[in-house]
Amino acid sequence: MIPAPNAADVADCVRRALAEDIGSGDVTARLVPAAQTSVAHVISREDAVICGRPWVDEVFRQLDPAIVITWHVGEGERVRADQRLYTLRGPARPLLSGERPALNFLQTLSGTATSVRRYVDAIAGTGCRIADTRKTLPGLRNAQKYAVLCGGGINHRIGLYDGILIKENHVAAAGGIRAAIANARALDAGVPLMTEAEDFDQVRAALDADVDLLLVDDFTLPQIREAVQLTRAHRARGGRTVIEYSGGATLESVREIAECGVDRIAIGAITKHVRAVDLSMRFESDE
CATH class of the missing domain: 3.20.20.70 (Aldolase class I)
Structure with a gap:
């Protein structure tokens, strides 16, 4: 079992990431009507080991708790190129605002986990x-x-x-x-x-x-x-x-x-x- 990350640390990392990206407000997201809802799917474009779900969840929780995240892969799971990782449903504006911070966490931590797995596989047995x-x-x-x-x-x-x-x-x-x-x-x-x-x-x-x-x-x-x-x-x-x-x-x-x-x-x-x-x-x- 992979121990859960410290929730307070995750929340703090996400707060800082959102602050540096959104600042005083996402002016581009205002092009979308406030009442509009959307569905978004995140895929991996390459083989990888997925890591970072708690950070993704926290990004959208802090932006709008009404957003529903459905994960299709587990933490530490190997995925293939073009495989769907998670689906988002909810208000369009916070979905757009959270896209880059969430992907930044997921792509960086998945990159770390993927690198580790290559070394682990290399010394198997x-x-x-x-x-x-x-x-x-x-x-x-x-x-x-x-x-x-x-x-x-x-x-x-x-x-x-x-x-x-x-x-x-x-x-x-x-x-x-x-x-x-x-x-x-x-x-x-x-x-x-x-x-x-x-x-x-x-x-x-x-x-x-x-x-x-x-x-x-x-x-x-x-x-x-x-x-x-x-x-x-x-x-x-x-x-x-x-x-x-x-x-x-x-x-x-x-x-x-x-x-x-x-x-x-x-x-x-x-x-x-x-x-x-x-x-x-x-x-x-x-x-």
């Missing part, structure tokens, strides 16, 4: 998972994290507040990885402790500290396999550390990385390089 990063579109962090789940991936930390991730600059500032880990432990922050490793001295330091997550950064395939062996030996002794690869995996390389035995692979591109799905809304006279 390996036992590895695809994880996201904080490389998200500004203001859409929670929405894109939700889209990752719809695409079959898993979430890394949401932000800087729900996990400690020690990276090279933290190591340099602290005077070494062991000092950085010790400082993190002393915080007693009650959040997962994660650390990147750029060499095997850092791998061993992270395992000695039994961090929650070890990220091997830009390792070669033989190095990844060795780090996996060390991590599995650590877990066999009662350790809890999960091992993740990060550092530019592509669709072409992700499977061979997964086959090295890592538990997860972080892919910044699934949210950073997202390409919106091509969608179209078609109006017709009221039935």
